[in-house]
Amino acid sequence: MTVTGFITDLPDIPRIITALAQWLACLVCILPLKRRNSVRGWRFAAVSTLFLVTQCVYMVATDGFEGIAWNLCMAVSALLMFCYIRAGAATSRNNAAGCCCTAFIASEFTASFEWQIWCYIHEHFDIRLKIWGILILLLVYGIVFICIWQINKNISSADEEFTVTGKETVLTVVATLLIFAVSNLGFLPVSVPFAGRDSVEIFNMRTLVDLGGLAILYAYQSQWKSSHIQRELETIQTILNSQYEQYKQARRAVDMINYRYHDLKNHIIALRADGSDSQRNEYLDKLENEIHDYEAMNKTGNQVLDTLLTSKNLRCMQHKIDMTCVIDGKLFDSMDVMDICSIFGNALDNAIECELKIKDYGKRMIHVDAFSERSFLIIRFENYYEGEIRFERGLPVTSKIEKSLHGYGLKSLRYTVHKYKGEVQIDARDNWFSLRILIPLEVEKTSFEQNA
Secondary structure (H helix, E strand, O other), X not given: OOOOOOOOOOOOOOHHHHHHHHHHHHHHHHOOXXXXXXXXXXXXXXXXXHHHHHHHHHHHHOOOOOHHHHHHHHHHHHHHHHHHHHHHEOOOHHXXXXXXXXXXXXXXXXXXXXHHHHHHHHHHHOOOOHHHHHHHHHHXXXXXXXXXXXXXXXXXXXXXXXXOOHHHXXXXXXXXXXXHHHHOXXXXXXXXXXXXXXXXXXXXXXXXXXXXXXXXXXXHHHHHHHHHHHHHHHHHHHHHHHXXXXXXXXXXXXXXXXXXXXXXXXXXXXXXXXXXXXHHHHHXXXXXXXXXXXXXXXXXXXXXXXXXXXXXXXXXXXXXXXXXXXXXXXHHOOOOHHHXXXXXXXXXXXXXXXXXXXXXXHHOEEEEEEEEEOOEEEEEEEEEOOXXXXXXXXXXXXXXXXHXXXXXXXXXXXXXXXXXXXXXXXXXXXXXXXXXXXXXXXXXXXXXXXXX
16 A cells, blocks of 8 residues: 555555565464365465465565555455365354454465565665565564464464354454554554654554454464363363263162172072973073173173263163173273263263164174283273264264264263373274274373372
8 A cells, every 4th residue: 555645664564574564474374284185285286386376476566556456355365265274274254253363464464564674674774685575574574473373372272162153253353454554554645643753663563453452363373272162171070070960870770780680599599499391490590690691791890880881881782782791900001080981981871872773783883902912001992983083173063953063072081081191093994983092001000099
């Protein structure tokens, strides 16, 4: 935009410099985010190059626009930045809009800051060679955008993307428009309050307002992330407590069943002594074998696991799901009760929910095993599934309509495993869903002692 009236000390910023700042601002926003599967490697490089060329050509072609035309030009430029972020990153529209807003203000600040430094050096040291201008550009842009990249890296994450609501997006856009409007007050061709008296003051105002606005936007985004993490931790804690309550209820139910079966054994002994009818004895033998099968069911060596697995197995039997377990329960002696409930409760609830969708009872199968290998505790949950499972950030996407209210079970499981410095691997192939957990045994003991 041409500086008019009494502004004569500093020339306007070359549009090519602004275009380069806009491209770099978008790039450092995209890098911490997860890339789209279709835009990786050389494809991402091609998209980035195309955007750089498009932005440079557009900004240079629209040089000299004034007033409303200039504002429309900047709006289109911001739209191009939004399209680049959406094309390069696998993120939501709201999050892309927030990134675009911070990138736009960051580019305005960086271009203005670099141009002021160059003009100052050019005037006071009378340096006229273009190579010095290029070196100063590289130095300033390099320092500023490395700092911005670090900030974006701390706020954004390729693994965990926090949800940005429509209201938060609108507030961000409004704040960006206000920052842009205030920072460019001095460039209006008419005298207005708070505007600078010369070009130096006007550029100072623009640079400082953009810097302050950038700090406000990043502070707001940090608040989003903190609020999101807080809500997610509260939800995970609720799930942990829910699984523990389920365990306590199951413990009472299993104890009651054990009492009933013990009484039934005594009744069988009494019935055997009261006569010798072969048909009655055959029936009693069958009943006694079922009791022995129940007594042998889910005897892992860990009381918590025995109770939890028995309750889940009873539910599987109710819905004709074949569940088999091969578990060394002694490996879990040093693990907290709530953590055991979180891992096995959430994993088995997820598997049972998947099996209930299968109409053919013969295909309803769940297998669980836990063993040690090379100082690691390995837990594996496998179940048969039909249809297609879609993954986002390493976790299956829930098929339920209210997606915001579901999907925290596996997050809670992963959160618990990470407490013990473990890792979770989820895979789905050949109609078998596999959830594999790897926990260092020494870390498991240390974590339990610290929690205790």
